[in-house]
Amino acid sequence: MTNAITEPSRTTPVLMDTDVLVVGSGPSGLTAAIASARTGAKTVLLERYGCFGGVLTQVGVESFAWYRHEGTEDCEGIGREYERRAKALGFTRPEPQSISEVIDTEGFKFVADRMIVEAGVTPLLHSQVVDVIMEGNALKGVIIEGKSGRKAILAKRIVDCTGDADVAYKAGAPYTKRDKSELMGVTVMFTCAGIDVARFNDFVRNELKPTYADWGKNWDVITDGKEDDMFSPYMEEIFTRAHEEGIIPGDAQAIAGTWSSFTAEGEAMQLNMVYAFGFDCTDVLDITRGGN
Numbered sequence: 465m466t467n468a469i470t471e472p473s474r475t476t477p478v479l480m481d482t483d484v485l486v487v488g489s490g491p492s493g494l495t496a497a498i499a500s501a502r503t504g505a506k507t508v509l510l511e512r513y514g515c516f517g518g519v520l521t522q523v524g525v526e527s528f529a530w531y532r533h534e535g536t537e538d539c540e541g542i543g544r545e546y547e548r549r550a551k552a553l554g555f556t557r558p559e560p561q562s563i564s565e566v567i568d569t570e571g572f573k574f575v576a577d578r579m580i581v582e583a584g585v586t587p588l589l590h591s592q593v594v595d596v597i598m599e600g601n602a603l604k605g606v607i608i609e610g611k612s613g614r615k616a617i618l619a620k621r622i623v624d625c626t627g628d629a630d631v632a633y634k635a636g637a638p639y640t641k642r643d644k645s646e647l648m649g650v651t652v653m654f655t656c657a658g659i660d661v662a663r664f665n666d667f668v669r670n671e672l673k674p675t676y677a678d679w680g681k682n683w684d685v686i687t688d689g690k691e692d693d694m695f696s697p698y699m700e701e702i703f704t705r706a707h708e709e710g711i712i713p714g715d716a717q718a719i720a721g722t723w724s725s726f727t728a729e730g731e732a733m734q735l736n737m738v739y740a741f742g743f744d745c746t747d748v749l750d751i752t753r754g755g756n
């Protein structure tokens with residue numbers, strides 16, 4: 465097999481020219497773009513998938529402020545606005561371990577769209593950054609690919625919010641990356657329907673009584689001890705027991721983690737309980753293998 469080919473040089477049309485280009489629309493990119501546009505800067509928010517919100521909307525991470533407990537000093541800012549806007553539209557539910565609200569991931573797509581439009585951000589979906597445009601050491605733009613083909617976007621400032629530092633990497637910024645065997649585990653977030661919520665809550669709060677001191681198998685948490693007695697939605701021992709009793713077959717090493725909210729219809733959302741190690745999420749073959 466030939467290992468590499470040389471592509472012919474080509475002319476790439478410029479799709480947009482802007483003051484600020486934010487790449488990636490997760491909580492960081494969305495916030496950067498809204499903040500930028502509110503100052504009056506001409507701002508484009510670019511996202512490879514079909515909705516804004518990143519892990520919040522694409523993965524289902526609904527918990528946003530589980531640090532908020534009685535007596536905590538809270539912060540303000542655009543993150544807080546997301547929660548308030550979502551709540552006003554009925555897109556939140558109480559967060560089980562704190563006094564905050566979880567944000568409904570489907571509802572947040574609407575909230576994000578509205579806030580982008582109101583701030584004056586130019587949205588661009590279905591466009592993946594595949595390369596950068598450099599002049600010497602200066603970053604002048606990016607190359608995107610999507611259904612419209614390959615295009616250039618020029619910008620005075622580019623904010624890399626891809627989560628993987630794609631733009632910085634392609635621009636030649638120094639970086640470090642651990643060996644695959646040492647990379648963080650990947651999670652398959654899932655949702656279950658048909659839960660007897662009252663029974664579950666009774667069991668968890670009156671029998672299981674999980675605390676932060678229980679965290680361990682997949683998430684090695686080091687605290688100074690002050691959180692140890694606080695209620696936490698982490699579960700581990702019960703899965704280990706179920707495995708030992710043959711209720712969970714196979715290798716149950718990876719099963720442990722947190723549950724989140726319940727809908728009125730009895731769906732358990734954001735079950736963050738399955739971990740797998742040995743995947744490099746910048747390798748398409750590994751991501752493919754991880755999904756199987």
Ligand SMILES: Cc1cc2nc3c(=O)[nH]c(=O)nc-3n(C[C@H](O)[C@H](O)[C@H](O)COP(=O)(O)OP(=O)(O)OC[C@H]3O[C@@H](n4cnc5c(N)ncnc54)[C@H](O)[C@@H]3O)c2cc1C
Nearest residue numbers: 488489490491492493512518519527592593626627630651
């Ligand atoms: C399973 C899981 C559970 C978590 N649970 C919690 C939790 O309960 N509470 C909490 O606060 N945090 C949680 N986190 C962490 C939280 O989700 C992240 O810290 C947060 O999403 C980081 O935001 P971000 O904007 O930097 O990146 P992301 O949300 O990852 O957004 C990056 C965006 O960039 C886009 N992108 C990437 N590459 C390109 C490219 N080349 N071109 C164009 N677009 C690109 C992606 O599609 C994505 O939309 C969890 C994370 C995971 C994975």
